[in-house]
Amino acid sequence: MSAVAAGGINLLRSRLLVALVFSLSLASYVYRGPYLALRSDSGDFATVYGAARAWTRGLNPYDHAELNRQLAEAGGPAALKITPLHRPSVYFLPAMPVAAIIASLPWRSARVLWCVLSAIIMAGGVLYVVLRNLPLTHSGKWLCASVILVLATPGIAGLRFANPGMLVIGLTAFAIQLALENRWNWSGLLLGAALCLKPQIAICGLAALALWRKSKPVVIGASLFALSGFIAAAQARSTGTLLVWIRTQQANILQSLAPGAVNDPSPAHPESWQLLNLQVIVSLFVHSRRIADLVVWAFAVLAIATFFVIRKNTAAPSFWRDLAFICAIDALVAYHRNYDAELFVALIPFVFELWREHRRELALLIATPLALLLSSYETLLSKLMNSPDSNPGLAYLLLARLPAFAVVTLTVLTIVAELTARRKLGNHRDSPIDVTEFVR
Incomplete structure (x- = not known):
């Protein structure tokens, strides 16, 4: 042959x-x-x-x-x-x-x-x-x-x-x-x-x-x-x-938003761990709703200001990098439940973009919280948190809020990606990645 x-x-x-x-x-x-x-x-x-x-x-x-x-x-x-x-x-x-x-x-x-x-x-x-x-x-x-x-x-x-x-x-x-x-x-x-x-x-x-x-x-x-x-x-x-x-x-x-109601981000709501916004973390330590919201918005404003100051001086802006940051900030401050994390699938091109720019360590770092948000982690949490034998302490509650931590991590890492963006990418592009090599 x-x-x-x-x-x-x-x-x-x-x-x-x-x-x-x-x-x-x-x-x-x-x-x-x-x-x-x-x-x-x-x-x-x-x-x-x-x-x-x-x-x-x-x-x-x-x-x-x-x-x-x-x-x-x-x-x-x-x-x-x-x-x-x-x-x-x-x-x-x-x-x-x-x-x-x-x-x-x-x-x-x-x-x-x-x-x-x-x-x-x-x-x-x-x-x-x-x-x-x-x-x-x-x-x-x-x-x-x-x-x-x-x-x-x-x-x-x-x-x-x-x-x-x-x-x-x-x-x-x-x-x-x-x-x-x-x-x-x-x-x-x-x-x-x-x-x-x-x-x-x-x-x-x-x-x-x-x-x-x-x-x-x-x-x-x-x-x-x-x-x-x-x-x-x-x-x-x-x-x-x-x-x-x-x-x-x-x-x-x-x-x-009342204590214990469906959208309450505080521990008073037994299923608040399903939320993605930063309030579910801050509310573990700050019991005033208004102060918790102020903390979240202060963090968001600081992140937005930092990102756009850096972006102004970046010669190689990226649509996918901008979209990644916007999605992360939106999930950080607005009411979102775990299923809204499906929107983060649209950030996969951003990870590949970093990989092609040879910023592969950063690509892997961003892929980690992204994978957590898109994984079956929430299903496991549902079984653990709804177990009749569970009596969650602070460490347990923090563990249950890993999706919210993932959103915070994505916010920070997109700022890092903007900060470390190449001033000029040039015309070099890698050949298409052939992932079928892994299954032949």
């Missing part, structure tokens, strides 16, 4: 193996994601679903009793209840017209459509970003995609609850990549939809694109957000009704 024929056979075997690995990974994702999501109560979706249905009828989208009535009338399960402490209605008004598109359907149909769309768009968005930007061979990119599908633990958790954040992560990822490809209109529309549903996630894409002067998608996205908010407000029968809605939402937000 000639060397050319042997090489062709080896290439075919390699591609068949890659196809098999990807197919198995995709099957695993479908089972753990949308399939199991459809067998759960989809509680997080129920909140925005009930709120949107109430809004379309001119009713208060933040009145939990009204939301439960809407859910029951739409055929929702009797056991599923929207409550102030566990499933508060806190979505901003611009979310209502967007969610109403699906909320116009009966519960069962809307739930299936929501779960399937969320799974497709989340996976599609993050894979689109990664596959378009990794310096890998064709087979290497698909192997990397397989790993992402298997290790998409935060996103899988969010899909099981049918949390809108998973849809928003996918929309934001698509918007970022489309903007990088100068497809402004689609980028702006997707970014606007993401901003309407969960601005605390989509703000990462908006800020990164604004920083890189991608003005058209930023303007389109912000305009769509404003237009959706205007439409939502116009649905109120009067200014007084609108003010009641706003006050009710504010009361719901405050109630969700």
Whole structure:
């Protein structure tokens, strides 16, 4: 057999193996994601679903009793209840017209459509970003995609609850990549939809694109957000009704942050370890909510000022480095649960960028907290923290907050990456990395 024929056979075997690995990974994702999501109560979706249905009828989208009535009338399960402490209605008004598109359907149909769309768009968005930007061979990119599908633990958790954040992560990822490809209109529309549903996630894409002067998608996205908010407000029968809605939402937000409530970052909430923001660490030592918030914001302002002072003097700015810092800062200060960490998949190109710049020690350092955020660590924590025999002390509580420590570490390391950026990278680029060498 000639060397050319042997090489062709080896290439075919390699591609068949890659196809098999990807197919198995995709099957695993479908089972753990949308399939199991459809067998759960989809509680997080129920909140925005009930709120949107109430809004379309001119009713208060933040009145939990009204939301439960809407859910029951739409055929929702009797056991599923929207409550102030566990499933508060806190979505901003611009979310209502967007969610109403699906909320116009009966519960069962809307739930299936929501779960399937969320799974497709989340996976599609993050894979689109990664596959378009990794310096890998064709087979290497698909192997990397397989790993992402298997290790998409935060996103899988969010899909099981049918949390809108998973849809928003996918929309934001698509918007970022489309903007990088100068497809402004689609980028702006997707970014606007993401901003309407969960601005605390989509703000990462908006800020990164604004920083890189991608003005058209930023303007389109912000305009769509404003237009959706205007439409939502116009649905109120009067200014007084609108003010009641706003006050009710504010009361719901405050109630969700009360000691022991679902969004409380302090140890009084037994599941506060699920949060990513720095407050979950500071609250272990500072018992005043206001002082804890001040400490977090002081750290964030210092980090932002440091990063941008350094960036101003860097001759080789990097979009992925900027996006990594913005995502880390956003997770640091804003309310985020563990499943929102799926957005950090979009930072994988940043790690590869550092590797190609021969800053490999820093690439490995950044990959470590990134891997923790994207791993099954949260699942292990859930079993440990919910064990009836557990009596967590301070050391145990600190260990449980490793994801929040990972976010802090990413914040610091992105500043270090900016500080040590080469003044001029030149034209040298390594050949694409062939990760299939490891499986031949």
